Structure formats: structure tokens, C-alpha cells
Amino acid sequence: xxxxxxxxxxxxxxxxxxxxxxxxxxxxxxxxxxxxxxxxxxxxxxxxxxxxxxxxxxxxxxxxxxxxxxxxxxxxxxxxxxxxxxxxxxxxxxxxxxxxxxxxxxxxxxxxxxxxxxxxx
Numbered sequence: 001x002x003x004x005x006x007x008x009x010x011x012x013x014x015x016x017x018x019x020x021x022x023x024x025x026x027x028x029x030x031x032x033x034x035x036x037x038x039x040x041x042x043x044x045x046x047x048x049x050x051x052x053x054x055x056x057x058x059x060x061x062x063x064x065x066x067x068x069x070x071x072x073x074x075x076x077x078x079x080x081x082x083x084x085x086x087x088x089x090x091x092x093x094x095x096x097x098x099x100x101x102x103x104x105x106x107x108x109x110x111x112x113x114x115x116x117x118x119x120x121x
Contacts, residue, residue, distance in 0.1 A: 015060045022056030
């Protein structure tokens with residue numbers, strides 16, 4: 001139906017391992033989102049889990065379609081670059097917005113501000 005039956009075993013095994021690893025990393029990130037207590041702890045686990053999980057799935061997709069189409073398939077690299085760039089930036093912006101809100105409201109859960117030292121002359 002989709003040509004997956006024509007995939008050689010030497011390629012099917014690494015593709016399957018990458019897919020399972022990517023799914024496991026994404027699952028670990030999702031569990032971290034549920035298990036961690038504060039917002040500031042929660043934002044880190046899904047970001048790392050989904051970034052690496054997506055990287056494994058994209059690598060598996062590249063290998064799978066490169067072998068099936070007998071040409072190099074690299075458009076997944078663009079997807080990976082966009083995810084690697086946008087995920088940490090989004091994490092930083094959401095965390096800073098929450099930190100700003102918590103400090104304005106006097107929330108005791110908010111981490112204290114980092115003291116800045118004046119530059120040495």
C-alpha cells in the first residue's frame with residue numbers, strides 16, 4: 001500500500017528504533033509535565049522531551065523516505081531547524097511572562113530576582 005513492505009530489514013530496524021525512541025522521549029516529556037509541581041519546573045521537561053523526540057522521528061522519516069524514494073530527502077531538516085529554534089524561544093518568553101506576572105502579584109512561588117553586580121571599571 002505505501003511501500004513499507006519493500007523496506008530492507010537493515011533499514012527497517014533503525015527506523016523502528018528511532019520511532020520508538022522518539023515516542024518514548026515525547027512520552028517522558030509529557031509525564032514530566034504532569035508530575036512536576038510548579039510551573040517553572042513543568043516548562044522544561046516537555047520542551048526537552050518533545051525536541052529530542054521530534055528529532056528522532058524526523059531522522060527516522062528521513063531514512064525511511066530516502067531509502068524508499070532512492071533519493072536524499074532532506075525537507076525534514078527544515079522542520080527540525082524550525083522546532084529547535086522556536087521551542088526554546090517560546091519556553092523563554094512564556095517563562096519570563098509568568099515570572100513577571102508572579103513578581104507583580106507577590107507570588108511566593110516565583111524565584112527571587114538575580115542580583116546584578118555593577119560592572120568593574
